[in-house]
Amino acid sequence: PYVNELxxxxxxxxxxxFAKEDTNRVTFAFKVGFAVLLVSLLILFRAPYEVFGTxxxxxxxxxxxxxxxTVGATFNRGFNRALGSLLAGVFAIAVIQxxxxxxxxxxxxxxxxSIFLIGAITSFMKLWPSLVPYEYGFRVxxxxxxxxxxxxxxxxxxxxxxxxxxxxxxxxxxxxVLVNVxxxxxWAGEQLHKELVACFNSVADSLEECVEKYFREGGSDDPEFSxxxxxxxxxxxxxxxxxxxxxxxxxxxxxxxxxxxEPPHGRFRHFFYPWPEYVKVGAVLRHCAYEVTALHGCxxxxxxxxxxxxxxxxxxxxxxxxxxAELIRTLAKDISNMKHNLHSSLLKQLHSSTERLxxxxxxxxxxxxxxxxxFNIDASFKLKECPxxxxxxxxxxxxxxxxxxxxxxxxxxxxxxxxFEKDKTDAELIPRMRAFESTTALSLATFASxxxxxxxxxxxxxxAVDVLAKMARFVEDE
Amino acid sequence: PYVNELxxxxxxxxxxxFAKEDTNRVTFAFKVGFAVLLVSLLILFRAPYEVFGTxxxxxxxxxxxxxxxTVGATFNRGFNRALGSLLAGVFAIAVIQxxxxxxxxxxxxxxxxSIFLIGAITSFMKLWPSLVPYEYGFRVxxxxxxxxxxxxxxxxxxxxxxxxxxxxxxxxxxxxVLVNVxxxxxWAGEQLHKELVACFNSVADSLEECVEKYFREGGSDDPEFSxxxxxxxxxxxxxxxxxxxxxxxxxxxxxxxxxxxEPPHGRFRHFFYPWPEYVKVGAVLRHCAYEVTALHGCxxxxxxxxxxxxxxxxxxxxxxxxxxAELIRTLAKDISNMKHNLHSSLLKQLHSSTERLxxxxxxxxxxxxxxxxxFNIDASFKLKECPxxxxxxxxxxxxxxxxxxxxxxxxxxxxxxxxFEKDKTDAELIPRMRAFESTTALSLATFASxxxxxxxxxxxxxxAVDVLAKMARFVEDE
Numbered sequence: 001p002y003v004n005e006l007x008x009x010x011x012x013x014x015x016x017x018f019a020k021e022d023t024n025r026v027t028f029a030f031k032v033g034f035a036v037l038l039v040s041l042l043i044l045f046r047a048p049y050e051v052f053g054t055x056x057x058x059x060x061x062x063x064x065x066x067x068x069x070t071v072g073a074t075f076n077r078g079f080n081r082a083l084g085s086l087l088a089g090v091f092a093i094a095v096i097q098x099x100x101x102x103x104x105x106x107x108x109x110x111x112x113x114s115i116f117l118i119g120a121i122t123s124f125m126k127l128w129p130s131l132v133p134y135e136y137g138f139r140v141x142x143x144x145x146x147x148x149x150x151x152x153x154x155x156x157x158x159x160x161x162x163x164x165x166x167x168x169x170x171x172x173x174x175x176x177v178l179v180n181v182x183x184x185x186x187w188a189g190e191q192l193h194k195e196l197v198a199c200f201n202s203v204a205d206s207l208e209e210c211v212e213k214y215f216r217e218g219g220s221d222d223p224e225f226s227x228x229x230x231x232x233x234x235x236x237x238x239x240x241x242x243x244x245x246x247x248x249x250x251x252x253x254x255x256x257x258x259x260x261x262e263p264p265h266g267r268f269r270h271f272f273y274p275w276p277e278y279v280k281v282g283a284v285l286r287h288c289a290y291e292v293t294a295l296h297g298c299x300x301x302x303x304x305x306x307x308x309x310x311x312x313x314x315x316x317x318x319x320x321x322x323x324x325a326e327l328i329r330t331l332a333k334d335i336s337n338m339k340h341n342l343h344s345s346l347l348k349q350l351h352s353s354t355e356r357l358x359x360x361x362x363x364x365x366x367x368x369x370x371x372x373x374x375f376n377i378d379a380s381f382k383l384k385e386c387p388x389x390x391x392x393x394x395x396x397x398x399x400x401x402x403x404x405x406x407x408x409x410x411x412x413x414x415x416x417x418x419x420f421e422k423d424k425t426d427a428e429l430i431p432r433m434r435a436f437e438s439t440t441a442l443s444l445a446t447f448a449s450x451x452x453x454x455x456x457x458x459x460x461x462x463x464a465v466d467v468l469a470k471m472a473r474f475v476e477d478e
Numbered sequence: 479p480y481v482n483e484l485x486x487x488x489x490x491x492x493x494x495x496f497a498k499e500d501t502n503r504v505t506f507a508f509k510v511g512f513a514v515l516l517v518s519l520l521i522l523f524r525a526p527y528e529v530f531g532t533x534x535x536x537x538x539x540x541x542x543x544x545x546x547x548t549v550g551a552t553f554n555r556g557f558n559r560a561l562g563s564l565l566a567g568v569f570a571i572a573v574i575q576x577x578x579x580x581x582x583x584x585x586x587x588x589x590x591x592s593i594f595l596i597g598a599i600t601s602f603m604k605l606w607p608s609l610v611p612y613e614y615g616f617r618v619x620x621x622x623x624x625x626x627x628x629x630x631x632x633x634x635x636x637x638x639x640x641x642x643x644x645x646x647x648x649x650x651x652x653x654x655v656l657v658n659v660x661x662x663x664x665w666a667g668e669q670l671h672k673e674l675v676a677c678f679n680s681v682a683d684s685l686e687e688c689v690e691k692y693f694r695e696g697g698s699d700d701p702e703f704s705x706x707x708x709x710x711x712x713x714x715x716x717x718x719x720x721x722x723x724x725x726x727x728x729x730x731x732x733x734x735x736x737x738x739x740e741p742p743h744g745r746f747r748h749f750f751y752p753w754p755e756y757v758k759v760g761a762v763l764r765h766c767a768y769e770v771t772a773l774h775g776c777x778x779x780x781x782x783x784x785x786x787x788x789x790x791x792x793x794x795x796x797x798x799x800x801x802x803a804e805l806i807r808t809l810a811k812d813i814s815n816m817k818h819n820l821h822s823s824l825l826k827q828l829h830s831s832t833e834r835l836x837x838x839x840x841x842x843x844x845x846x847x848x849x850x851x852x853f854n855i856d857a858s859f860k861l862k863e864c865p866x867x868x869x870x871x872x873x874x875x876x877x878x879x880x881x882x883x884x885x886x887x888x889x890x891x892x893x894x895x896x897x898f899e900k901d902k903t904d905a906e907l908i909p910r911m912r913a914f915e916s917t918t919a920l921s922l923a924t925f926a927s928x929x930x931x932x933x934x935x936x937x938x939x940x941x942a943v944d945v946l947a948k949m950a951r952f953v954e955d956e
Contacts, residue, residue: 028601029598032597032601033593036593040590040628057629111522112522115514115515116512117511118514119511119515120510127506143538146542147539150522151532250728448920
């Protein structure tokens, strides 16, 4: 039966799928619930409440604000909060001492001015590029300072107030950290490790997808496809993931900076585990991904090589692609299993298949120039007019197929072919089409040469993974 | 005289430069100071303090947490805080009513369980992708709920507590919004507008830089250059900016989502100003930037065309590049001045220069295939062996220059040529070099064809800017 888009059943199904996709999400939710419950008990029971008084509510605030998804991020945030609160406490106590010694009249002015100053300074500092990661710490400093100094002013005994508050913040922080670490911890390092492996796999997937699509005839006929908005290719799931890699630097960096705060754990057993190296491997991989994007750009470019021409190099291109994808997947598997391998045989296979592709382009290069009619630019070149390729009938059919190609032209982002042609005046159209003819063939050369460049970059990827494996002391695999 | 890196004088100089670069930073800092001072006055003076009581300190917290750089972001955060606090207040009052009606014994259990439940639910919901932007709202809901319910339980009269707290949060929110809007407001819309214009300019700059460098001889000699870490080219300031564009989607989107909250202001005078359209233009521009990255990849690729070959197409490539850069800069200027222009003459110039480039490649295409020795794959092709290009002496000199090029090879990321050659066994080295010979020439074809594709994408950019200009009702410029 037809299920409504917004029906509760479908909705529950979505939530269930979302939770099942990554059970850590559920774990995280329950952990937060448990942590806030724990600190609430301090107030719900009479005994601790009588010891700590009303400022114990600050521990609830601390838990709610400090509890992050991963252990490292919680440590990091806790550090920000602790240092921020501490600094604020020290400033506040110092200013209060000064203000009190200046007499009852001057006191509110000094306090007011100090609040203004702290507000302005912390806000300015958090805009400084290298201090941006500590933005939260500056916020904490500001409001803790204001709270201590202002409520101290009204409630008397400001130093007692400050100490009480710092104690309860410490309690909240300790509860948050203990719950986060002791109950099913979610380690940023583990996440980073998995993320990198996933990145490798999606580069391999999208490379294969892209090349496979390049040789699929009529793939461009799909009307829905050519009309979709730019940046959104529904029939290319792997490329979508690959595009995410292009923007992954922030994610990898934040995971790595969280992971740095974590103690040795699980499979990452030694101190000073090289987390920043993961970011570097990620950067080299991103350079490979740029090449995949360029290949993908070729696939969806305005200028397209005719399908029959593409097929000439299909065996070599497919071969090189498969070897490249296999090597990348093997690297991913190695990282995933923390094994150290050199893969020289795979690398050799890849090199030789790329070589075959290059040789094939070399041999068939005359195909890439439909009408070879060299022009004398140099006096030393004494060339006769080259013979035309094929007889006139063939040439016409070639033109015919070109026209078809033009019509089928994958329009990017969402322009229709008619519109595209309409834009040009007739006088412009003709030379342009002629010019296209040669450039369409070169588009295939571009595709092949981008692929070769991709393979050249894989060498660096292998190097980077090798460095990582050595630094992280992966197990040698014979 | 020599100034120490960490000397206070240099440090003050840096801070001064940072502030001068964008005076909004100073404005922002002073505004935060002023806002916290304003709410502090509510406590420093006796009269308001006697009216509102101790819960007035919540307004300080609200200001410190809510005050954001731009007006839109402050509104957005304020909305999150208001809705979060309100929801928490409603939940808390409902649960308290239920708990109180269940009797003194059951009360703490019900309260404890409800805290756990709210903690788990809000934490789970904020992981849901479409709710991630409201992460802060969920956090506020959680801690406000805990604070109200727990302190209400201990201090009696929970509904009074809840109302007091909501009032003081409202006061804090109003102060933050008023200061942010009335005193030298920093509009997210204005920032977005400027950011997009800057993106256009840096694409144009880096295109020119990249092409200029491609034709500069000996640019690859710089030893420092080839040894720098990947992802870091110190002598390419414009490309650095261009690479930032690749990761700019998050920035543009967050600015656009902030700008949506802003009322009409300054130059953006009508309601429902099409801010999302800026993000779309940004996406099309990013697709152009991908092409620049691919060109840059060509510039730093393992496989390089010899310099003398590159020079053959220099006039046409430079011409097309200059026209493309000019068109992009003109578009940027139009957006900046909110003018609407079609630029058909510039576009025509660009198209014809690209056409010339295509024709030139067409004519000189024999240069791209060093040894034209076609292979009979089809029986219908009856070709005699093609004449070799140039005499043996020339061929040798070509080989010579190729060798030199190979030696100069820009190594990416930081591999030395010797190492690169050492890796290969001698048996492998020879066929590879031969194969390279043809692919190096194709590398130039790739460069040219990427440039042509870049121009093809500019058409879409012009379209996108046109749509933006219409939707934002830019002034027609005759």
